[in-house]
Amino acid sequence: MGEVRVAVLGVGAMGADHVARLATRTAGARVVVVSDLVTERAEHVAASVPGCRVVADPLDAIADPEVDAVLLATPGAAHEKQLVACLELRRPVLCEKPLTTDVASALDVVTREVALGSRLIQVGFMRRFDDEYVALESLLDSGDLGRPLLLHCVHRNATAAPGFDAAMILRDSLVHEIDVTRFLFGEEIAAVQIITPTPNPGAPIGVRDPLIALLRTESGRHVDVELFVTTGVGYEVRTEVVGERGSAMIGLDVGLVRRSTTGRWGGQIPAGFRERFARAYDTQLQRWVDAVRSGAGTDDQVDGPCAWDGYAAAAVCAAAVESLETGERVAVRLADRGMLSGAGG
Ligand SMILES: NC(=O)c1ccc[n+]([C@@H]2O[C@H](COP(=O)([O-])OP(=O)(O)OC[C@H]3O[C@@H](n4cnc5c(N)ncnc54)[C@H](O)[C@@H]3O)[C@@H](O)[C@H]2O)c1
Structure with a gap:
C-alpha cells in the first residue's frame, strides 16, 4: 500500500488534533475525508488539509471508496455503530477510547471482530506509546x-x-x-x-x-x-x-x-493531557499507520491495544461505577477469552 487514505470521524478537540497530526507529523498517511455532526466544524477542519473532503454522513464516510482506514474521534456513544460499519467493510480503525459505552456492546464488537478472523480495531490507549x-x-x-x-x-x-x-x-x-x-x-x-x-x-x-x-x-x-x-x-x-x-x-x-x-x-x-502525552499521541498514530500499511491485505492491521483491551477496560469501569454506589468491592465479570480465540492482544 502507498499512503493510507484516512477518514477522520468527529473533529472536535481530539479529532481536530488527530487531523493536524496526520497531515503534518505522520509519514505515509493522508486525511482524505472528515465527517462531523456539525458540518461547519467539518468544513473548517477540511479546509486546513489540501485535498480533504467533507462527507456529511459518518457511515458514508466509512464506506467512501477513497478511504483505506478510519480514525474514530466521535463521542463514545457513537462508536458501536461506526465500529460495526468498519468491520463490515473490513476497514482498519483506530478508535479513541472508550471502545463503546457499555460492556455488552463492547463484547459484541470483540465477537464480531473475532468472527471476521482479523484484527482491525486498535483502541486509543495512548499511554502505551509514552x-x-x-x-x-x-x-x-x-x-x-x-x-x-x-x-x-x-x-x-x-x-x-x-x-x-x-x-x-x-x-x-x-x-x-x-x-x-x-x-x-x-x-x-x-x-x-x-x-x-x-x-x-x-x-x-x-x-x-x-x-x-x-x-x-x-x-x-x-x-x-x-x-x-x-x-x-x-x-x-x-x-x-x-x-x-x-x-x-x-x-x-x-x-x-x-x-x-x-x-x-x-x-x-x-496544563493537560494534550501537553503531557503529545508525543505519545504522535507515536500511537505513526505506529497505527505503519501497521495498516504493512498489514494491508492481511488479517492483522493493529499495533497496540486491541478490541479486547477496550472491552476489558469497559468491564472494569462498569464494576467501578457499581462500587461507587455501594462502596463494596465488586468482582469484574469478563467473558472467557479462550472461547473467543483470535481476540488479539
Ligand atoms: N485518549 C485520550 O486521551 C482522550 C482524551 C480526550 C478524549 N478522548 C476520546 O476522544 C473522543 C472524542 O472526544 P473529544 O474530547 O474530542 O470530544 P468533542 O466533543 O470535542 O468532539 C466530538 C466531535 O464528534 C462530533 N460528533 C458527535 N456525534 C457524532 C457522530 N455520530 N458522527 C460524527 N461526528 C459526531 C461532535 O460534533 C464533535 O465535533 C471520545 O471518545 C473521548 O473519550 C480520548
Whole structure:
C-alpha cells in the first residue's frame, strides 16, 4: 500500500488534533475525508488539509471508496455503530477510547471482530506509546525489580469540564489507569473498590472528588489510584511500581529544572493531557499507520491495544461505577477469552 487514505470521524478537540497530526507529523498517511455532526466544524477542519473532503454522513464516510482506514474521534456513544460499519467493510480503525459505552456492546464488537478472523480495531490507549510508560514496562520485563507487587497511581486535573460527575471520573480518567495496570502487569483486573474520602469543597456541588480506586489483579496484586480532578494545579499523572527488589516511578515532570534569581527553583507542570502525552499521541498514530500499511491485505492491521483491551477496560469501569454506589468491592465479570480465540492482544 502507498499512503493510507484516512477518514477522520468527529473533529472536535481530539479529532481536530488527530487531523493536524496526520497531515503534518505522520509519514505515509493522508486525511482524505472528515465527517462531523456539525458540518461547519467539518468544513473548517477540511479546509486546513489540501485535498480533504467533507462527507456529511459518518457511515458514508466509512464506506467512501477513497478511504483505506478510519480514525474514530466521535463521542463514545457513537462508536458501536461506526465500529460495526468498519468491520463490515473490513476497514482498519483506530478508535479513541472508550471502545463503546457499555460492556455488552463492547463484547459484541470483540465477537464480531473475532468472527471476521482479523484484527482491525486498535483502541486509543495512548499511554502505551509514552516513552516513560514504555521504559517502565521494559524495566519490569527485564526482571531487575523482581516480581512487581504494588502499583500506586495518581491522576489529577486542575479542573473538570462542566457536568463531569463521579461516574465520568471513573469512565474517562480511571480507564487510563486500568489500561496501564493491564499493560504493566500483563494480567486482568479481578475486582475493584471505590472509596469516597472527604470531598474537595472546591468541587462542583454533587461531584464526589477526590476518589480512591483499589484494584486487585487476578494474581492478587494491589493497585491504588488517586483520582482528583479539581486540584486547581495542573495535569499530574504519576505511576510507581514497587517490586521485590526496588521500585520505579514515572511522571515526575523533571524535564527542565530552572533556578532563578528570585531564589526559587522548579519546573513546569503540564496544563493537560494534550501537553503531557503529545508525543505519545504522535507515536500511537505513526505506529497505527505503519501497521495498516504493512498489514494491508492481511488479517492483522493493529499495533497496540486491541478490541479486547477496550472491552476489558469497559468491564472494569462498569464494576467501578457499581462500587461507587455501594462502596463494596465488586468482582469484574469478563467473558472467557479462550472461547473467543483470535481476540488479539
Ligand atoms: N485518549 C485520550 O486521551 C482522550 C482524551 C480526550 C478524549 N478522548 C476520546 O476522544 C473522543 C472524542 O472526544 P473529544 O474530547 O474530542 O470530544 P468533542 O466533543 O470535542 O468532539 C466530538 C466531535 O464528534 C462530533 N460528533 C458527535 N456525534 C457524532 C457522530 N455520530 N458522527 C460524527 N461526528 C459526531 C461532535 O460534533 C464533535 O465535533 C471520545 O471518545 C473521548 O473519550 C480520548
